[in-house]
Amino acid sequence: MAQKILFVCLGNICRSPAAEGVFRALCPTITTDSAGTGGWHVGEPPYGPMLQAARARNVDLSDLRARQFTGRDFMRFDLIVAMDDANLRDIQRLRPDGNTVPVRLFTDFAPQAGADHVPDPYYTRDFDGALDLIEIAAQGLKTRIESGVTL
Template identity: 70%
Template structure:
């Protein structure tokens, strides 16, 4: 069974911490984490507007801090979920030889006909992103 799941976006301040928070609320028994492919926000809390939008849905992100994805994560997690195709490509570039840890696009679990979770840091659509994340989280739980 997949019990250790990592969510990955670009900066680890919007999409991936929101996905971690939503999944924590739905499945507190799973070992969950999030990371960013960049190191731009290392150590920072999730972006304020994302925290506010998540909080309105009773999802608390306040204890999360951004960290950068590393090749060692392939050995720490059973499943790595990328928020978009660029993140997936960046993750795969760091895959160690011999690693068979699955890396998938998180949005594909939503059955919404999209492969990428849009970045609300740029789109400003925090609620729309949370809707997609919640749908993907439910779809993921159905497959676990």
């Protein structure tokens, strides 16, 4: 069972902190974190419009700060969840030889949503749409973990 889950997007200021916040509200006993494959925003809080959109859904992201994903994260987490294919590829490039930690797309846990990735609201400006998909995927991940299905 996944006890430590890392959510990863590009800059770690929109999608991955939102996924972390939504999931930790659903599953407070599971350790969560988020990171970005890029390092431009290290140390910054989540992007203002995402903070506001999450707050409107009673999800508090104010304690989160951006950090960059590293190969050491494979040793610290039981599951790494990417927001899109590009980030998934960047994560896999840093995988240490022999490491078998699963890396999955977040939308794998929301097949009913019909999306192959979580669109980046920093560019699309659709923070509510991203949060809708994140909530569906977070619930799907929670259900998979509770049912004991291999991730």
